[in-house]
Amino acid sequence: MGWVANPWTAVAAAIWIQSSCGASYTFSIYSAVLKSTQGYDQSTLDTVSVFKDIGASFGVLSGLLYTAVVPYTHRSALPGSPSKFKWTSLAGPWVVLAAGAIQFFVGYLFIWASVVGLISPPPVPVMSFFAWLAANGQTFLNTTNVVTGLRNFPGYSGTIIGIMKGFLGLSGAILIQIYHTFFDGEPSTFILMLALFPSLICVLFMFLLRIYEVYGSDYKRHLDSFSVVTVIIVSYLVFIIILQNLVRLPYWGWMLEFVILMVLLASPFGIAIKAHWEESQKFSQSYTIERGSSTNNGTTSSSYSASGDQVEYHELPSDEGQAQVSSVEELPHEEDKSPLQAICTLEFWMLFVIMISGLGSGLATINNMNQIGQSLGYSTMEITNMVSLWSMWNFLGRFGGGHISDYIMHRKGWPRPLLMTATLGMMVIGHLIIACGFRGNLYLGPVLVGIGYGAHWSLMPTITSEIFGVKHMGTIFNTIAAASPLGSYILSVKVVGYIYDKQADEDNFCFGTGCFMSSYFILAGVTFLTLLVALVLYFRTQRFYKQVVLRRLKHYAR
Numbered sequence: 001m002g003w004v005a006n007p008w009t010a011v012a013a014a015i016w017i018q019s020s021c022g023a024s025y026t027f028s029i030y031s032a033v034l035k036s037t038q039g040y041d042q043s044t045l046d047t048v049s050v051f052k053d054i055g056a057s058f059g060v061l062s063g064l065l066y067t068a069v070v071p072y073t074h075r076s077a078l079p080g081s082p083s084k085f086k087w088t089s090l091a092g093p094w095v096v097l098a099a100g101a102i103q104f105f106v107g108y109l110f111i112w113a114s115v116v117g118l119i120s121p122p123p124v125p126v127m128s129f130f131a132w133l134a135a136n137g138q139t140f141l142n143t144t145n146v147v148t149g150l151r152n153f154p155g156y157s158g159t160i161i162g163i164m165k166g167f168l169g170l171s172g173a174i175l176i177q178i179y180h181t182f183f184d185g186e187p188s189t190f191i192l193m194l195a196l197f198p199s200l201i202c203v204l205f206m207f208l209l210r211i212y213e214v215y216g217s218d219y220k221r222h223l224d225s226f227s228v229v230t231v232i233i234v235s236y237l238v239f240i241i242i243l244q245n246l247v248r249l250p251y252w253g254w255m256l257e258f259v260i261l262m263v264l265l266a267s268p269f270g271i272a273i274k275a276h277w278e279e280s281q282k283f284s285q286s287y288t289i290e291r292g293s294s295t296n297n298g299t300t301s302s303s304y305s306a307s308g309d310q311v312e313y314h315e316l317p318s319d320e321g322q323a324q325v326s327s328v329e330e331l332p333h334e335e336d337k338s339p340l341q342a343i344c345t346l347e348f349w350m351l352f353v354i355m356i357s358g359l360g361s362g363l364a365t366i367n368n369m370n371q372i373g374q375s376l377g378y379s380t381m382e383i384t385n386m387v388s389l390w391s392m393w394n395f396l397g398r399f400g401g402g403h404i405s406d407y408i409m410h411r412k413g414w415p416r417p418l419l420m421t422a423t424l425g426m427m428v429i430g431h432l433i434i435a436c437g438f439r440g441n442l443y444l445g446p447v448l449v450g451i452g453y454g455a456h457w458s459l460m461p462t463i464t465s466e467i468f469g470v471k472h473m474g475t476i477f478n479t480i481a482a483a484s485p486l487g488s489y490i491l492s493v494k495v496v497g498y499i500y501d502k503q504a505d506e507d508n509f510c511f512g513t514g515c516f517m518s519s520y521f522i523l524a525g526v527t528f529l530t531l532l533v534a535l536v537l538y539f540r541t542q543r544f545y546k547q548v549v550l551r552r553l554k555h556y557a558r
Contacts (some may be wrong), residue, residue, distance in 0.1 A: 005210060006279075007152050008218040009270035011160075011226060014209035015167050015268045017097065022143040022171030023108065023134070023194040024056040025394070028113075028370045028387045029179060030187040038114070038121045042371065043509045047124065049367045050132050053492075054485035055107075055132035057359075059139030059478030062096060066208040066474045069095045070211060093144045094206040100140025101202035103297070107134025108195035115188045134194070138479065140201065142168055144209065146461055147474045152212050154470070158409065159223050160464050162402015164514055165458040166230055169394035173237050174261070176387065180244070183260045208239050222275040225270055230399060233264045236257040238392050245385050336469030342476045347467055350537045351460065352483045357530035358424055360487015361431065361523045362453030364447060364496050366390055367488070368516070371500065376437060386442055393447045397423070397454025405459055415545040417464070417538040420459050424531040427452035428524050435520035437513030466549045467541065492525070509539040 021083045027049055035045045069091040081444065110130040113119045121127075142164075149160040175194070240257045244250070249257075342348050365372075369390065370394040373383035408414040430448030433441050496519040504510040 003206065006272070006276045007210075007212040008083055008222060008275040009054070009269070010148065010152065010209050010212070011163070011206035011223075012097070012116075012272040013162060013269035014149060014267065015226070016201055016205055016558055017141050017198075018145055019171045019265060020163055020198045021100070021104070021138050023104070024052055024138055024196065024389070025169070025366065025391055026175050026190075026194070026387070027052060027367060028496050029176060031367075033115060033187045033369060036112070037117075038127065040124075041501065042500050042504065043493065043497045044124060048492045050489045050493055052135045053130040053367070053488040054482075055135030056138050056415055057478075057484035057488075058132075058136060058402035059143050060475060061101070061136070062140040062143040063472075063475030063478040065099060065140070066068055066093070066096050067472060069093075069130055070148075092485050093148050093209045093211070095211065096140050096144040097202045098358075100137040100197040100216070101142075101206075103133050103137030103140065104194050104202075107131070107137065108191055108510045109556055110134075112169065112191040112195060113189065115191060118496075124312045137198070138168075143474045143478060147470075148211060148472065150461070150465055151470060153219065154225065154346055156220055156406055156464060158219070158406035158458065159227065159403040160400045161462050162224070162406075162458045163226055163230060163340070164403065165454070165461075166227040166234075166399030168200050168445070169398045169454050170230075170234060170237070170391055172394070173241070173386070173389075173391035174265075176384070176391070177237070177240070177258060179259060181254045181417055206394035223273070225271045225275070227399070227403065229264070229267050233261075234392060234395055236261065236264060238389070241389060241392070242387055245381065275451065275464060281322075311515065315416060320473075336471035339472055339474070339475045339479060342468045343479070347537065347540065348480065349442050349475075350533055350540075351480050352465070353533050354420065354424070354530055354537075355456070355483035356459065356487035356490070357526050358420075358456045358487075359425065359453060359481075360489075360491045361427065362456075363488040364482065364492035365434070365449050365453075366524065367492055368496055368500075369418030369446070371510075372434070372516055373442060374509070375511050376442065376541055377511075378437075378442065384531075390450050391447055393450030394454040397451035398458045399454075400451070401458040402454030402462070403536045405462065407423040409545075409550070413546065413550055414547075415538060415541055416425075416459055416463050417534060417541055420456065421465070421531060421534040421538055423452040423455040424534055428527045428531065431520050431524035431527060435517050435524065437517055467544070480531075491523060495522055495535070 029047060031049070033557070034040070039051065040048070050185050052458075070093055071091075074494045104301060107130050110119075111134065114122055114127065122130075146161055149164050150157045153516070175197075176191065178197070179187075180189045182375075183193065210498045311336075337345075343421070369387055370383055378386070401423065405416045407418050408419060410417065426448045428443045430450075430452065433445030433448070461473070461477045464480060465473040468476050496516065499519045500510055500515055501508070
């Protein structure tokens, strides 16, 4: 079963799940048909959108479920011999994935039925609930993939979280490519696809996602291989989006682009096979050498002793017992904090405030991209491409934030909150560019906002695990992430939506630079104040990172 049950196959399976579950980033594709069929004004549409954002961000339930069904072994020592893989386990990450798949299916199926007229338009609170339910399924999938990846690869948590979060951000563009290829001009059918596609992917891959322990100094190169494929995929998506904007493609052209995309998405499984084969070869060589040495000494031995530069891993039982641990060098660590203990710290509330502004203003931008483009005279195709390109910049922030933060930690010894401060400064500039309203501003301003927004999603869980520990990381991070929809409601509904409706005509449309100028100057000011909070967090945690986190990373590298 080793070719199926290994950490590299788990990474490839998680990539596919992450690539399918970012439906919340495609709201702009079907927001117009939802608005027209349900008779909403802009503020009402933004209210439904905010509940969607609450669902996509409120992952406390997924964190609690993950902690309950996936046992935790403190990584205070290196693991012993491997345990056997159990396909019959009634607990493990697959339980959380199954719960998320059910929510996806039920939530989007209800929205589709309302839009196409199978049921009468429900009251706004009911529609808001199902928008929340559908988007909340994303948190179950995302929490499982992120926390499992962090527990499997603790030495390079930024890199693995960057890959996972990157594909979640990229999934919006992937889903939109599916929309253009098979459902172009039929947003209601696209909603039905959102109910079916993520659920099917979860059912196919959820049993491949397991908990392992991977240590040594050599596995980073395999993670880098996944990263290379990730960059190739995003480069390809940028290329075809630009091509689609310049050339009217025939149907066979769309199909060819889609097939190439699917081949690229399948390549992580090739990397997983290659990585497992290389590790198996190294194990066999080491075992042969040790067996020969034992035979020469007149004894036989079936144990396996790892060389210093070798990657070893074993799966942890998900329903009974914990991996046996040998008495080797202790890891430097602080005690894992419970959610209640974390809430009582100043660092928790500083991260909470950063999420309100940094992520709330980013959500306000993507939720109103359609209306911003219409008010400034962009074509429908341009707006659709901007939504797709937003996914590219969102991906770049998530992927780059993880890799760059690992680089500055391992090479420079700089705490991750410093990079978070820099990304907030980038978002301030992006908001100001959108506020100015000059022609072409949406090809620049959302780029900066999207990169900064994405970087927060990879930096925040990594910082949370380093400050508060891994054991309850899923619950604590998702509690902090609940600030994101709060910020979205304040900034999107009470600021952007309110000002837009005051400027709109009797048909609820607004045209000109004044529709969003004031609101985005406000967003820029709020984000700047949050930058100062992040700077204070950096200085408060500087000593902790040096004494605890950096020592821990050096230990993992050995």
